[in-house]
Structure formats: C-alpha cells, structure tokens
Amino acid sequence: MKRLLIWAPLALFALVFALVAGGLIKPADRKIHSAMVGKPVPALAMKPLLATKPGIDSAALKGKPRLLNVFASWCIPCIAEAPQLLKLKQAGVEIDAIAIRDTPEAVQAFLARNGDPYARIGDDPTGKAQIALGSSGVPETFLIDDQGRIIDQHIGDIRADDIPAILAKLEAAK
Amino acid sequence: MIAEAGLAALWLATGFALVQVMLAWGAAKGALQGTGAAVMTALRRVAVVQGMLALAAFGLLIALFVLSDMSVELVVENSHSMKPLIYKIAGAWGNHEGSMLLWVTVLATAGAGVALFEKRLATATLAATLGAQAAIAIGFYAFLAFASNPFVRVSPAPLDGRGMNPLLQDPGLAFHPPTLYLGYVGLSVAFSFAVGALLMRDVGPAFARAMRPWVLAAWIFLTIGITAGSYWAYYELGWGGWWFWDPVENASLMPWLAATALLHSVTVLATRDGLRAWTVMLAVVAFSMSMIGTFLVRSGILVSVHAFAVDPTRGGFILALLGLYIGGALALFGARIGTVKQGATFELVSREGALVLNNLLLSVILGVVFIGTLYPLVAQAAGVQLSIGAPFFEKAAVPVGLALVAATAAGPLLKWRRDQWKTLFGKLLVPVGVGVIAFVLVFALGGAHWMPSLALGLAAMLAVASVIPLFRRNLRRTPLHIYGMVVAHLGIAVSIAGMAADGAFKVERLAAISVEQSVTVGPYRVELLEVRPAVGPNWSALEAHLKATRGDDAPIDLFPQQRFFANPPTNTNEAAIATLLDGQLYTVIGQGDGAGRWQIRAWWKPFVTLIWAGGFLIALGGLLSLVGRVRRERRDAESDA
Structure with missing residues (x-):
C-alpha cells in the first residue's frame, strides 16, 4: 500500500503528460458544427431583401445542387470571400444567400462594391433562420444536394483553394 | 553587435551550466568522502558566473528595445520607435521570447543566489542542489536557443516596428510579469533543494x-504578482x-x-x-x-x-522538458x-x-x-x-x-505537539462570537446572500483570531516571524472580506444615455456632461466626462476613455475608477448609437479594494517573516562559529 502511494504522484503525472501530449498532437476543433448536416434544409420562408431578387423558401431549394451562403454586409471576411463566390458562380453553381441582420441599402452597396454572385437573397433580420440552420457566425456556406438535403457546411470564408473540393462535392451530389 | 553579444552570453551561460552539473557531481562525491572543498568553491563560482551571464543576455535584450534596433525581429514585432521609454523597456518581456529569457534569467540568478548565500546546508546537499538547478537551466537554455531565440536578426531591417498590443501598454506590464516570474521560477530553488x-x-x-x-x-513575489495582476x-x-x-x-x-x-x-x-x-x-x-x-x-x-499564439513546436519542447524534470523528480522521489x-x-x-x-x-x-x-x-x-x-x-x-x-x-x-480541544474552544470564543455577530448583521440586516455573508463572518472571525498570538506577549521581544504570520493571516481576512463584500453588495448598471442625462448606481448619481476627443503619445480617444454625486458630498469627475491605437490598430477601453473609503465607483464608456446616446456601464463596488490591500498585507507578512528568519539564521550561524 505504502509502495503504491509512493509511486502514485509519478503515475498521476504520467497520466497528465499523456493527456496534454494528446491535446498538443491533435489540437482542439474549436468550430461549431451544425447538427443539420445530413438532414433536409429546415422549413424557411424568408422575404426577399432586395426588390430585384426572390427571397428564400426551403421548398424551392431543390432540383439541383447549390450553395446557401450565410453572409452580412457588415462582415469583413465576407468581403474576402466575395471573389471566390463569383468564381463559383462562373463555374455554373447556383448560390443563394441569407443576409443576417442587414438592410437593403447596405446589402445593395456591398454587392455593388464586391460583386453579386447571388440568385436569391433571403432577409433574416433577427438571425432566426441562421439558428435554424445551425450556423453560428458569418460567413458560412451550406452545400445542398438536389433533394434539398444539407450535405456539408463550410465554416468561415471560402478560400481559393477550397473551390475544387466544393465543386467536386456539388458534382457528386447530382 | 548587441544582439550577437546577447546570443553569445546565452551560449556561454549554457556552457557554464554544463560545467556546473559536472562540478556538482564531483563536489557532492567529494563531500561525502570529506574532500572536495576546492571543487565546491569552483562550483559556487561557476553558478554565480552562469547567473551573471544570463542577466547580461537579458540586459542586452532590454538595450535592443531601448535603442529600438529594428534589425532584430523581436523588436520589430513588439516595439515601435514612438513608444514611451518605459514601454520600450517593458516590451522586452511583453512577448514570448523575451519572457522566456526573463524566465531563464530568474532561474540562473536564483541559482547564483543559492551559491552565494547558502552557508548552513550540508555541503553534499548544497552541491546536488546547485547541480539540479543547472540541469533545469540547461533545458530551458536549449529551448531558447532552438525554439525561441530572442536575438534573431531580420534583413532588410524595416523602418519601424509593428508596435505592442495596447492592452500591454500600461505600467502594470512593467511590474506584473517580472514579479510573477520571480515567484514562479524562484520556486525552482525549492525544487532543486528537494532533488538535492x-x-x-x-x-x-x-x-x-x-x-x-x-x-x-x-x-x-508570487503573492505580489498575482495581486497586482488581478x-x-x-x-x-x-x-x-x-x-x-x-x-x-x-x-x-x-x-x-x-x-x-x-x-x-x-x-x-x-x-x-x-x-x-x-x-x-x-x-x-x-x-x-x-x-x-x-x-x-x-x-x-x-x-x-491571455491570447498567446498556439505553437505545437514550442509546446512540444516545453512538454518534453516537463517530462524530463517533473517525471525525473517524481521518479527520484519514488526511489x-x-x-x-x-x-x-x-x-x-x-x-x-x-x-x-x-x-x-x-x-x-x-x-x-x-x-x-x-x-x-x-x-x-x-x-x-x-x-x-x-x-x-x-x-x-x-x-x-x-x-x-x-x-x-x-x-x-x-x-506544538499536543493541545486540548477545551483550551482551543476557550481561545476561539471571542473570534467566533465576533464572526457570528458579523454574519448576522450582514445576512439578516444587510440582506446579503448566505454564502458571502458566511465569508464575511469568517473573515471577521479570522481578523480577530489572527492577532490573538500577540496577546499577553512582550511585543518588543516577540520574534519578527510571529508578526509576519499575524500580518499575513490578517491580510487573508481583509482580502476575503473584500471578495465577499464585492460579491454580496456590488451594483451594476448599463444604460444608454445622452449628454446631461444621468444614471443611478448604488449611492451615486452619474451624469454624462460631455463626450469629447482626447489624444495621448500614441493613441487618440473618445473621452466621456462623468460627474458622480452622492448626497451632499463634493462631486467626483470621471473620464473613462475608448482609446484607439494606430500601431497596431486596436481599440481599448480605459475604465475610470474613483477610489473611496467605502468602495470603488467603476465607469466605462461604450459605443455611441449615432443619435447622441452613449453606453455607460457603471459599477458600485463596496470595499472591493480590500481584496488587493489584503493581498499586499499577505506579502508584507511574508516579508516580515523572511527578514525575521534570515536574521535569526545569521545569528545562529554566528553563535555556531
């Protein structure tokens, strides 16, 4: 008993060492993943934010794979992401969007400055639709297959080297 | 040149640390056989030189910051020629590499201190202690040299540096890390003593x-560092x-x-x-x-x-050192x-x-x-x-x-050794009585939650009990370390009272008000007189002028600021705090809504200052005790001789 006690501190330290080494080798994933991945898009009925584009009705998000981009005109990474979205649009991808806590004037100005990749823009003035999607920030992009199911979630801005993978996933979802 | 000299000093210190380990082995072995006095003398001297070299390296790093030598990467990343001098100096340890150099410097200097001043310990044990201290230092010198070299040059040198995180641009930075490190790393001596x-x-x-x-x-130092940091x-x-x-x-x-x-x-x-x-x-x-x-x-x-950068390489290096030193010491303990x-x-x-x-x-x-x-x-x-x-x-x-x-x-x-429950209860009668009265007053009459009330009651009890050891004693003949204990324990009572008072009675208000409107917090009415621009040496700010009044007392002017720093671009909040006898009024100015209203956040924190006053009392108690112990040791050493 006494011998065990003598070695207990070393054993305890070995345990902590292993734990910490594990944490160091495999850094924590601090992203918040949506629980909606793999499930159909939740029922959403958002008014159009701009008079020139339709809003978002989840029943309409079917027929072909698409991206649903969660953005805001007040979000700096969204500006960084804009050129990539334009490239995706050029590649033939339909991109719909949800504007979080925004105003038509601000979004209009944002699109005029950074380009407009969007087919639809739904107005989410309170962030309720964002919560329904399980999105915790902007920008986030959901990949939706032709059945209207969420197949993937991209957290943070889309970088240039993310584009091929996104295109491949959308192609596979056809 | 300065950077190269600094690096050279570090490498030399590493060399001396290696020599120190070898000499320690020889001296310990010699001491067990009754010889090796010369080796012991050499060991002491090597330890002192090692400490001086580390100190020199650290001094040279400070010189680089003071001179704003923008050919040194660390200075570029963490300093700016426009920074006030005190922050240039403090900037030397307000970053990863510099603070690790400070860490090692404290380690080596503490070892040198042991070598210089430790007279009463058995020679063999002292030798082993100095060896252990040097062995720890070698690992951390290696960490500096291979994973965190503070003296790396950049070429071409940029025109100016990137500045320092403005949150760190505060007198607190000048004192908090060094005191904390003196405490942190000073404990290495205890570790080495135990290993020895x-x-x-x-x-x-x-x-x-x-x-x-x-x-x-x-x-x-640790107590002061934590108190000041808080x-x-x-x-x-x-x-x-x-x-x-x-x-x-x-x-x-x-x-x-x-x-x-x-x-x-x-x-x-x-x-x-x-x-x-x-x-x-x-x-x-x-x-x-x-x-x-x-x-x-x-x-x-x-x-x-404390958003320090994530760095698996450095983390892995320190973790390996931990495994070596802690694991080694615990294994030695077991054996x-x-x-x-x-x-x-x-x-x-x-x-x-x-x-x-x-x-x-x-x-x-x-x-x-x-x-x-x-x-x-x-x-x-x-x-x-x-x-x-x-x-x-x-x-x-x-x-x-x-x-x-x-x-x-x-x-x-x-x-010591044995006492009676009965005597203890007798002595505790008065303190417990005072504690119960304090608890009842705060809980029943003050309407506080039971937990902070209990804490206040216990603090009152401890405050009274802590001075009892001085009762019926000749105060002039009482040893200094008894005073130290009394002051430190009283400090704990004071600090706990501050925490409990803050927990039980603080009032917080958040309001959006325009100029000439006011908000009430605790006993104070806080009026927003004006919001105006203000400038400092390397920042500009929005400054609110608040006037706080309580009853018929003279009004207090408070000037909380929202500061904007250009290098690097950052916003900080400078709270304005009025310290009164019975607490602090703490005010912060937040965002404006563009229509003339400003967010004002105000706290009334009764007796909150006791928390830190208590902390410093605890440290003072430690200091009294230290002086008392050292004096007594010296006297005993003289009477031995």
Missing part, C-alpha cells in the same frame, strides 16, 4: 531551515471583475497554492522534524506547477484571454523516499495537526483548480468541446476555501 536532499538522503530540519527563506521569498486585469480589461478563472490566472494560482502549503509544512519539518516526505513532495509539486503553468500559457493549448526515516509524530489536536489540515485543504483547492483547468483537455480527448468557468470553480473551491479560513483562525492558537 533526495539524492543525498538528507531530508531533515537543517534542509528545511535552509530551504525556508527561498520558498518564502518566491512566495512573496488589479491590472480589473482596471485594464474594463469588465469590472477581478478574477476570471482563466487558465492563465489558474496557472499562477496553482503554484501559489502549492507554495503556501509548502511554506506551512516546511515549518513543521524545520521546527518539529515532521512531515518529511510530504514537504519534499510539495517542494517538487510547487515548481512543477510553475512549469506546467508555463507550458499551458506558452503552448496555447487552452483557450484563454528514494522509502529510505527517508519517518520524522517526529504528533497528536491530532496540535499546531502540527492544524498545519496538516491547512495542507490538506490547500491541496484540495489545488486539485479543484488543476482539474477545472485541464478538464477541457480531457473532454477534448473524448471528442467533446467545453469550457469551465467561474460557476464550477466557485462551487467547488469556495466552500473548501472558507473551511481553510476557519482553520487559519484556529491553527496559530494551538500548541
């Missing part, structure tokens, strides 16, 4: 008496809180808890020759907690407001402690018994903080994300802390 004593099988009162002043000194966070971060249970704060609290326990158990070993194994274990644990804290902070493995004979025994109701209780309770708190701090890593290993905050720590640690306050009141009233 284990190697030489010399765990006894002489070893404890030799170790005690070093532990005390480190503990004093106040710094309180006014600089603008959240109105004084402790956030942030992993980095916990990293400084854990060594303090272990060192506090060690301070008490070392007294039992020195005075009564009891608790031999336990004291050695605590000496190892205290510095191990410092190293683990350094690792947690420097690896960025945990999420913290050797069985050969250490059991020391003197004692009754349950005795001073020793109370000190054991103190140690157990401190260890429980240490365990709670340790588990709470590392649990997110356990969860992460299981694939779950979570963070642990104040609710856990407060629920788990506060009750134990309050029990500890009660034990602190009783402990000094007990006699």
Whole structure:
C-alpha cells in the first residue's frame, strides 16, 4: 500500500503528460458544427431583401445542387470571400444567400462594391433562420444536394483553394 | 553587435551550466568522502558566473528595445520607435521570447543566489542542489536557443516596428510579469533543494531551515504578482471583475497554492522534524506547477484571454522538458523516499495537526483548480468541446476555501505537539462570537446572500483570531516571524472580506444615455456632461466626462476613455475608477448609437479594494517573516562559529 502511494504522484503525472501530449498532437476543433448536416434544409420562408431578387423558401431549394451562403454586409471576411463566390458562380453553381441582420441599402452597396454572385437573397433580420440552420457566425456556406438535403457546411470564408473540393462535392451530389 | 553579444552570453551561460552539473557531481562525491572543498568553491563560482551571464543576455535584450534596433525581429514585432521609454523597456518581456529569457534569467540568478548565500546546508546537499538547478537551466537554455531565440536578426531591417498590443501598454506590464516570474521560477530553488536532499538522503530540519527563506521569498513575489495582476486585469480589461478563472490566472494560482502549503509544512519539518516526505513532495509539486503553468500559457493549448499564439513546436519542447524534470523528480522521489526515516509524530489536536489540515485543504483547492483547468483537455480527448468557468470553480473551491479560513483562525492558537480541544474552544470564543455577530448583521440586516455573508463572518472571525498570538506577549521581544504570520493571516481576512463584500453588495448598471442625462448606481448619481476627443503619445480617444454625486458630498469627475491605437490598430477601453473609503465607483464608456446616446456601464463596488490591500498585507507578512528568519539564521550561524 505504502509502495503504491509512493509511486502514485509519478503515475498521476504520467497520466497528465499523456493527456496534454494528446491535446498538443491533435489540437482542439474549436468550430461549431451544425447538427443539420445530413438532414433536409429546415422549413424557411424568408422575404426577399432586395426588390430585384426572390427571397428564400426551403421548398424551392431543390432540383439541383447549390450553395446557401450565410453572409452580412457588415462582415469583413465576407468581403474576402466575395471573389471566390463569383468564381463559383462562373463555374455554373447556383448560390443563394441569407443576409443576417442587414438592410437593403447596405446589402445593395456591398454587392455593388464586391460583386453579386447571388440568385436569391433571403432577409433574416433577427438571425432566426441562421439558428435554424445551425450556423453560428458569418460567413458560412451550406452545400445542398438536389433533394434539398444539407450535405456539408463550410465554416468561415471560402478560400481559393477550397473551390475544387466544393465543386467536386456539388458534382457528386447530382 | 548587441544582439550577437546577447546570443553569445546565452551560449556561454549554457556552457557554464554544463560545467556546473559536472562540478556538482564531483563536489557532492567529494563531500561525502570529506574532500572536495576546492571543487565546491569552483562550483559556487561557476553558478554565480552562469547567473551573471544570463542577466547580461537579458540586459542586452532590454538595450535592443531601448535603442529600438529594428534589425532584430523581436523588436520589430513588439516595439515601435514612438513608444514611451518605459514601454520600450517593458516590451522586452511583453512577448514570448523575451519572457522566456526573463524566465531563464530568474532561474540562473536564483541559482547564483543559492551559491552565494547558502552557508548552513550540508555541503553534499548544497552541491546536488546547485547541480539540479543547472540541469533545469540547461533545458530551458536549449529551448531558447532552438525554439525561441530572442536575438534573431531580420534583413532588410524595416523602418519601424509593428508596435505592442495596447492592452500591454500600461505600467502594470512593467511590474506584473517580472514579479510573477520571480515567484514562479524562484520556486525552482525549492525544487532543486528537494532533488538535492533526495539524492543525498538528507531530508531533515537543517534542509528545511535552509530551504525556508527561498520558498518564502518566491512566495512573496508570487503573492505580489498575482495581486497586482488581478488589479491590472480589473482596471485594464474594463469588465469590472477581478478574477476570471482563466487558465492563465489558474496557472499562477496553482503554484501559489502549492507554495503556501509548502511554506506551512516546511515549518513543521524545520521546527518539529515532521512531515518529511510530504514537504519534499510539495517542494517538487510547487515548481512543477510553475512549469506546467508555463507550458499551458506558452503552448496555447487552452483557450484563454491571455491570447498567446498556439505553437505545437514550442509546446512540444516545453512538454518534453516537463517530462524530463517533473517525471525525473517524481521518479527520484519514488526511489528514494522509502529510505527517508519517518520524522517526529504528533497528536491530532496540535499546531502540527492544524498545519496538516491547512495542507490538506490547500491541496484540495489545488486539485479543484488543476482539474477545472485541464478538464477541457480531457473532454477534448473524448471528442467533446467545453469550457469551465467561474460557476464550477466557485462551487467547488469556495466552500473548501472558507473551511481553510476557519482553520487559519484556529491553527496559530494551538500548541506544538499536543493541545486540548477545551483550551482551543476557550481561545476561539471571542473570534467566533465576533464572526457570528458579523454574519448576522450582514445576512439578516444587510440582506446579503448566505454564502458571502458566511465569508464575511469568517473573515471577521479570522481578523480577530489572527492577532490573538500577540496577546499577553512582550511585543518588543516577540520574534519578527510571529508578526509576519499575524500580518499575513490578517491580510487573508481583509482580502476575503473584500471578495465577499464585492460579491454580496456590488451594483451594476448599463444604460444608454445622452449628454446631461444621468444614471443611478448604488449611492451615486452619474451624469454624462460631455463626450469629447482626447489624444495621448500614441493613441487618440473618445473621452466621456462623468460627474458622480452622492448626497451632499463634493462631486467626483470621471473620464473613462475608448482609446484607439494606430500601431497596431486596436481599440481599448480605459475604465475610470474613483477610489473611496467605502468602495470603488467603476465607469466605462461604450459605443455611441449615432443619435447622441452613449453606453455607460457603471459599477458600485463596496470595499472591493480590500481584496488587493489584503493581498499586499499577505506579502508584507511574508516579508516580515523572511527578514525575521534570515536574521535569526545569521545569528545562529554566528553563535555556531
């Protein structure tokens, strides 16, 4: 008993060492993943934010794979992401969007400055639709297959080297 | 040239540390055979030179910052030629590489101090101690050289630096890290003493008496560092809180808890020759907690407001050093402690018994903080994300802390070896009475929650009990360390009272008001007179002019600011705090709504300053005790000679 006690501190330290080494080798994933991945898009009925584009009705998000981009005109990474979205649009991808806590004037100005990749823009003035999607920030992009199911979630801005993978996933979802 | 000289000093120090380890081996071996006095002298000198070289390297780094040498990467990344001088100097340790150099410098200087001043320890044990200290230093020199070289040059040199995080541009930075590090790393001496004593099988009162002043000194700095850091966070971060249970704060609290326990158990070993194994274990644990804290902070493995960069290479390097030193010391403990004979025994109701209780309770708190701090890593290993905050720590640690306050009141009233319950109760009658009255007043009449009320009651009890050891004593003949104990325990009572008063009675108001409107917080009516621009040496700001009035007292003017720093572009909040006899009025200005209204956040925090006043009293008590102990040691040494 006494011998065990003598070695207990070393054993305890070995345990902590292993734990910490594990944490160091495999850094924590601090992203918040949506629980909606793999499930159909939740029922959403958002008014159009701009008079020139339709809003978002989840029943309409079917027929072909698409991206649903969660953005805001007040979000700096969204500006960084804009050129990539334009490239995706050029590649033939339909991109719909949800504007979080925004105003038509601000979004209009944002699109005029950074380009407009969007087919639809739904107005989410309170962030309720964002919560329904399980999105915790902007920008986030959901990949939706032709059945209207969420197949993937991209957290943070889309970088240039993310584009091929996104295109491949959308192609596979056809 | 300066940078190269600094690097050379570091490499030379590493070389001397290697020599020191070899000499230590020779000196210890020689001492056991009754020879080797010359080797011992050489060992002492090498240790001193090693400390001076580290100090020189650190001084040269400061010189680079003062001269704004923009060909040195660290200066470019963390300084700017426009910065006020004091922040240029402080900038030398306001970053990873510089602070690690400070860390090693304290380690080497502490070793040099032991070599210079330690006279009473058995030669073999002293040699082994100096060897252990140098062995630790070698690992951290290697860390600096291979993973965190502060003297790297950039070419071409940029025209100016990127500036320093403005949150760090505060007098707090000049004092907080150095004092904290003196405490943190000063504990390395206790660690080396323990390793030396284990190697030489010399765990006894002489070893404890030799170790005690070093532990005390480190503990004093740690206490000041934590107290000052808490106040710094309180006014600089603008959240109105004084402790956030942030992993980095916990990293400084854990060594303090272990060192506090060690301070008490070392007294039992020195005075009564009891608790031999336990004291050695605590000496190892205290510095191990410092190293683990350094690792947690420097690896960025945990999420913290002290947003240091995540760096797996550096983290891995420090972790390897931890494994080597802590693992090695604990293995040595396992191998050797069985050969250490059991020391003197004692009754349950005795001073020793109370000190054991103190140690157990401190260890429980240490365990709670340790588990709470590392649990997110356990969860992460299981694939779950979570963070642990104040609710856990407060629920788990506060009750134990309050029990500890009660034990602190009783402990000094007990006699060594054995005492009677009856006598203890008799002595505690008055303090407990005062405590009960305080509790009833606050709980029933003040309408406070029962937990802070209980804390206030216990604080009152401890305040009274802490001065009882001075009763019926000739105050002029009372040893200084008794005064030290009294002042430190009184400091704990004062600090706990401040925490409880803040917890029970603070009032917070958040309001959006326009100019000439006012908001009431506690006894104060705070009126917004004006919002205007203000400028400083390297910032511009929006400054609110607030006028706070209470009854017929003269109004107080407060000027909270929202500062904007250009290099690097950052916003900070400068709270305006009015310190009064019965508390602090804490105000912050937030965003404007563009229509003339401004967010004003105000707190009335009754007696909150007692928290830090108590902290400094605790440190003062430690200082009195240290002076008393050192003087007595010196007198004993003279009478021995």
